[in-house]
Amino acid sequence: MxxxxxxxxxxxxxxxxxxxxxxxxxxxxxxxxxxxxxxxMNVRERLSLCYYASSGLMKYKDVMLVSxxxxxxxxGQAQDEILAQLKNCQEGQFSDDELEWAxxxxxxxxxxxxxxxxxxxxxWLGQSAAxxxxxxxxxxxxxxxxxxxxxxxxxxxxxxDTVYFLKGKE
Numbered sequence: 001m002x003x004x005x006x007x008x009x010x011x012x013x014x015x016x017x018x019x020x021x022x023x024x025x026x027x028x029x030x031x032x033x034x035x036x037x038x039x040x041m042n043v044r045e046r047l048s049l050c051y052y053a054s055s056g057l058m059k060y061k062d063v064m065l066v067s068x069x070x071x072x073x074x075x076g077q078a079q080d081e082i083l084a085q086l087k088n089c090q091e092g093q094f095s096d097d098e099l100e101w102a103x104x105x106x107x108x109x110x111x112x113x114x115x116x117x118x119x120x121x122x123x124w125l126g127q128s129a130a131x132x133x134x135x136x137x138x139x140x141x142x143x144x145x146x147x148x149x150x151x152x153x154x155x156x157x158x159x160x161d162t163v164y165f166l167k168g169k170e
Contacts, residue, residue: 006078029103033105034105103143114136
């Protein structure tokens, strides 16, 4: 065994109830939520520091998790680069194309929710339990109108909370 799992938990400063939640969904997509994200394109592809690297939101918990598969001797490098890519997002260092690809991904995911009964049921169950009434297409519309400045501001709220590295016995 030469690989472990590096998990990093971030506080987002926002959740599904917040007005700036659409900006948070776009931060996640630009940072690590898609195959065009900074984590995938830089940490995984360009630098080959991880076998996989992605981020995901826990929308009702004020949490974003970064998960990655890392060789034991690259853990420090991988962690540093994951944080460097977050800093890029916080400083607005992402291209218009990166933002548009992220926007298309988030909107597409929301709109395809309308196409499958099981996804729609899951969506509305979560919304109902949280006391929210916004439909997927309404959230997609808000994502469409979210600005670069709002995305950068949402990224600036992200703070590292927890780092965990899981590895087997040597």
